[in-house]
Amino acid sequence: MWFFIIRRFNLFILTTAVLYFLVFLMILALPGELMTNISGHQQPNLELASELTQQYQLDKNWFNQYISFINQRIHGNFGISFTTDQPIYAEILKLLPATIELCIYASIVALVIGFPLGILSAIQPQKPVDFVVLGTSLVGYSIPVFWLGVIAIMYFGLELQWLPVAGRLNLLYQVPPLTGFTLIDIWLSNLDYKQLAYRDALAHLVMPTLTLAVIPATMVVRITRTAMLEELNANYIKASQSRGLSPITIIFRHALPNALQPVMAQLSLQLSTLLTSAMVTEVIFSWPGIGNWLMDAIYQRDYPVISAGILICAGFIILVSVLTDIILIATTPKRRSGVNGSS
Amino acid sequence: MYLMKNCVKYLFKTSLLLLSVALFGCGPKTGDDVHFSPGIVYCSEGDPTTFNPQLTTNGTTTDASSYQLYNRLVEYDPALGTIAPGLAHHWHINENGKIYTFYLRKGVSFHRNKGFSPTRDFNADDVLFSFGRIIDQAHPFHQVSGGSYPFFQSVGFSHLVEKIVKINPYMITIHLKEKDSSFLANLATNFAVILSKEYGQHLIKTDRKSAIDSAPIGTGPFLLDSYYQSNHIRYKPHKKYWGGAPVIEQLVFDITPKSVNRIAKLMTGDCDVSALPQSSELNIIRKNIKLELQIQTGFNVSYLAFNLKKPPFDRAIVRKALAHAINKKAIIEAVYYGSATQADSILPPLSWAYNDELIDYQYNPKLAKKLLSEAGLEQGFTMNLWAAPVQRIYNPNAIKTAELIQGQLAQVGITVNIVSFGWTVFIDKLNDFEYDSVLLGWTADNADPDNFFRPLFSCAALDSGGNRTNWCDPKLDELFTKAIANTDKKKRTAYYHQALLRLNEQLPLLPLAHALRFQVKNRDIHGMPLNPYGGIAFAKSRRVNSSSTKLRGVN
Numbered sequence: 001m002w003f004f005i006i007r008r009f010n011l012f013i014l015t016t017a018v019l020y021f022l023v024f025l026m027i028l029a030l031p032g033e034l035m036t037n038i039s040g041h042q043q044p045n046l047e048l049a050s051e052l053t054q055q056y057q058l059d060k061n062w063f064n065q066y067i068s069f070i071n072q073r074i075h076g077n078f079g080i081s082f083t084t085d086q087p088i089y090a091e092i093l094k095l096l097p098a099t100i101e102l103c104i105y106a107s108i109v110a111l112v113i114g115f116p117l118g119i120l121s122a123i124q125p126q127k128p129v130d131f132v133v134l135g136t137s138l139v140g141y142s143i144p145v146f147w148l149g150v151i152a153i154m155y156f157g158l159e160l161q162w163l164p165v166a167g168r169l170n171l172l173y174q175v176p177p178l179t180g181f182t183l184i185d186i187w188l189s190n191l192d193y194k195q196l197a198y199r200d201a202l203a204h205l206v207m208p209t210l211t212l213a214v215i216p217a218t219m220v221v222r223i224t225r226t227a228m229l230e231e232l233n234a235n236y237i238k239a240s241q242s243r244g245l246s247p248i249t250i251i252f253r254h255a256l257p258n259a260l261q262p263v264m265a266q267l268s269l270q271l272s273t274l275l276t277s278a279m280v281t282e283v284i285f286s287w288p289g290i291g292n293w294l295m296d297a298i299y300q301r302d303y304p305v306i307s308a309g310i311l312i313c314a315g316f317i318i319l320v321s322v323l324t325d326i327i328l329i330a331t332t333p334k335r336r337s338g339v340n341g342s343s
Numbered sequence: 344m345y346l347m348k349n350c351v352k353y354l355f356k357t358s359l360l361l362l363s364v365a366l367f368g369c370g371p372k373t374g375d376d377v378h379f380s381p382g383i384v385y386c387s388e389g390d391p392t393t394f395n396p397q398l399t400t401n402g403t404t405t406d407a408s409s410y411q412l413y414n415r416l417v418e419y420d421p422a423l424g425t426i427a428p429g430l431a432h433h434w435h436i437n438e439n440g441k442i443y444t445f446y447l448r449k450g451v452s453f454h455r456n457k458g459f460s461p462t463r464d465f466n467a468d469d470v471l472f473s474f475g476r477i478i479d480q481a482h483p484f485h486q487v488s489g490g491s492y493p494f495f496q497s498v499g500f501s502h503l504v505e506k507i508v509k510i511n512p513y514m515i516t517i518h519l520k521e522k523d524s525s526f527l528a529n530l531a532t533n534f535a536v537i538l539s540k541e542y543g544q545h546l547i548k549t550d551r552k553s554a555i556d557s558a559p560i561g562t563g564p565f566l567l568d569s570y571y572q573s574n575h576i577r578y579k580p581h582k583k584y585w586g587g588a589p590v591i592e593q594l595v596f597d598i599t600p601k602s603v604n605r606i607a608k609l610m611t612g613d614c615d616v617s618a619l620p621q622s623s624e625l626n627i628i629r630k631n632i633k634l635e636l637q638i639q640t641g642f643n644v645s646y647l648a649f650n651l652k653k654p655p656f657d658r659a660i661v662r663k664a665l666a667h668a669i670n671k672k673a674i675i676e677a678v679y680y681g682s683a684t685q686a687d688s689i690l691p692p693l694s695w696a697y698n699d700e701l702i703d704y705q706y707n708p709k710l711a712k713k714l715l716s717e718a719g720l721e722q723g724f725t726m727n728l729w730a731a732p733v734q735r736i737y738n739p740n741a742i743k744t745a746e747l748i749q750g751q752l753a754q755v756g757i758t759v760n761i762v763s764f765g766w767t768v769f770i771d772k773l774n775d776f777e778y779d780s781v782l783l784g785w786t787a788d789n790a791d792p793d794n795f796f797r798p799l800f801s802c803a804a805l806d807s808g809g810n811r812t813n814w815c816d817p818k819l820d821e822l823f824t825k826a827i828a829n830t831d832k833k834k835r836t837a838y839y840h841q842a843l844l845r846l847n848e849q850l851p852l853l854p855l856a857h858a859l860r861f862q863v864k865n866r867d868i869h870g871m872p873l874n875p876y877g878g879i880a881f882a883k884s885r886r887v888n889s890s891s892t893k894l895r896g897v898n
Contacts, residue, residue, distance in 0.1 A: 164608075165607045
């Protein structure tokens with residue numbers, strides 16, 4: 001077990017090092033002064049310039065620069081933004097909770113919708129229910145997020161005026177941002193109208209969450225269906241059927257837990273898709289998260305912010321995939337065999 | 344596979360149940376009836392750079408501070424076009440026009456915030472403190488926040504004012520070195536706000552001098568509660584406001600740079616009032632019965648300024664060639680969607696000093712090419728054009744304008760590189776005069792034509808950042824000085840005509856358009872007239888919930 005964890009940990013370190021190297025190469029290739037692009041200080045005075053030269057070892061060769069680049073970044077020094085002149089790390093800390101919040105809710109919705117439908121179509125393969133579920137999931141999977149979001153805004157927001165279309169909470173609710181997660185912040189706050197604030201926050205969540213959940217939900221449906229089909233055809237299921245176990249026990253006690261393993265493994269790979277769609281969703285719904293911030297930075301050619309955004313998002317994905325891998329290995333001894341362990 | 348009938352039924356039911364729970368849990372919950380709204384949300388277009396309008400001429404900043412947090416000695420009444428009492432309830436000017444006496448209002452209280460609660464009301468010391476900060480180099484706060492007072496520098500305030508004397512706690516006199524017919528109008532602008540001296544002394548004691556601009560204390564109808572950059576500003580009513588406390592319980596500026604989002608928020612009720620709708624969206628707004636569009640002919644101008652210290656723009660012939668190469672009509676159609684008039688001078692035709700005998704630089708690329716070859720530039724050249732990615736009253740989309748100009752100038756062989764930064768950084772960098780040309784504009788603060796001249800072209804405005812042409816012309820300065828020394832409208836008009844003629848011949852900047860001014864608001868919001876001179880005030884705003892009153896009427 002420990003052997004695998006260490007192996008995964010090594011993999012994590014190496015992948016991150018490669019990621020940093022690629023971003024470092026990108027910064028080297030950007031037009032303009034290296035000192036400006038790496039630190040965000042656009043016209044540093046002499047004092048600051050010498051300090052930056054020391055920090056990033058700009059007078060040494062590229063390898064030293066690369067090492068000190070990593071050193072600065074892992075100590076939370078991401079430089080300052082071109083457009084706002086504020087430290088990027090502080091901005092990330094403010095924005096990341098919003099993105100994580102949106103992703104978590106969307107994943108929950110995707111699982112809640114995806115699992116039952118996947119199981120449903122697996123126990124009736126090639127039957128009308130199966131066709132309907134598969135067809136719908138194919139349609140859902142093919143709809144681009146940006147289109148779906150805009151249509152949802154047009155219809156539910158502007159036409160019917162049921163739901164708000166931008167932001168996280170009506171600003172008239174004064175909720176101090178302690179954790180950055182709206183629902184938790186409302187809970188921690190001492191508003192006298194918490195109930196209304198919750199309703200407003202949920203109303204703001206509905207459209208972005210559902211828009212973001214569509215693609216992951218269709219994935220869950222299809223992965224669950226495949227995995228369940230495989231398990232239900234296994235011999236141990238037939239054996240338990242012949243012993244007269246009730247169908248519900250068979251599905252929920254025996255088949256589902258086994259089917260969940262590949263589902264979880266597959267889903268952790270879908271995290272990058274989720275994060276990419278989250279960025280698009282954020283822009284459409286003016287959700288004050290990392291994606292919105294990064295898009296603005298791209299428009300304004302704010303190089304330090306772009307590179308920090310890449311590091312954070314890619315780093316987050318690497319971290320989560322390594323963690324799920326470790327959890328899977330810990331819970332499934334089967335995966336520890338040589339073939340599966342050497343990915 | 345073995346088919347399990349029971350199981351299918353069971354699963355079907357559960358999943359349906361789950362689905363319905365999921366859908367119900369997330370279902371539409373807001374209706375107008377449950378919307379909790381003890382205040383007004385204003386969708387503003389950008390971040391303020393500071394909360395002290397003395398330090399800036401930027402409209403976004405003055406919107407967020409001037410009329411909300413502060414008062415002036417005298418106020419401008421847009422309805423009557425006259426100067427009205429403010430913190431001074433009465434004033435008179437002596438015979439030679441050089442001594443202004445102000446009688447100050449009693450019982451005006453200042454805001455309080457976390458670290459400070461005022462022990463006394465407003466009096467003459469605060470007036471001395473506020474203007475002293477601008478005039479007096481030795482004032483403890485003069486150098487705080489950069490020591491630059493752009494509007495006051497541009498009108499030569501510190502040269503004009505000889506001294507300010509406190510006669511008694513509620514009476515002051517301002518002695519001018521020379522007559523200035525625009526002085527009272529300048530005191531009524533957004534920028535001439537009154538700060539608290541007591542707060543200043545408190546900050547010196549606690550060594551937090553810069554807080555005077557970031558944690559402001561004023562006498563205005565609202566006090567600043569909190570500010571989250573690029574997100575929102577929250578104000579609370581000043582309960583002891585001398586003019587009567589505001590009716591609304593809070594005021595929030597929702598910082599929404601994208602116009603489409605502002606309109607969407609307005610339609611869904613997240614915002615009640617919105618700044619600067621795009622001309623392309625006006626029809627959608629007109630169709631929506633919940634919204635009301637307010638229109639005003641604006642006292643503003645958008646222009647393309649050349650940096651006259653950067654060759655080849657140091658030569659008038661090159662500037663004229665560019666003027667002929669730029670198609671203003673196309674810009675007005677594509678950027679303003681027709682909601683602007685073509686500008687042939689810096690002054691809008693509505694102004695009484697407008698000169699209608701100026702040369703109009705018609706769109707004529709052939710003539711432009713000819714002029715360029717006369718200047719020895721038939722090969723063309725490369726220039727940069729700075730444009731800010733924010734909407735202003737005078738230009739709804741500077742980037743698009745820049746792109747149009749880029750295309751039009753490409754036809755005469757000039758390559759244009761567009762340079763852009765966020766608004767705060769943009770304004771900051773302009774002061775280094777690194778640009779070849781820049782797209783900017785000006786919104787007048789009062790009806791006096793002087794407001795279009797000295798802040799934009801005087802030599803004094805060069806340091807203060809109003810003069811973007813990097814050109815100091817003694818002839819123009821002389822005309823401006825003569826014009827303000829006169830109180831006779833006819834004589835002043837003659838001087839302004841000459842000044843306009845000189846600007847038209849030299850063309851340090853190319854006026855592009857005078858934009859109409861729009862404001863959109865929910866019909867339930869009342870007490871918010873649109874001010875033609877920029878600036879938005881919420882002091883008298885209130886929400887009259889028409890839908891609920893109607894319902895009650897039926898019952």
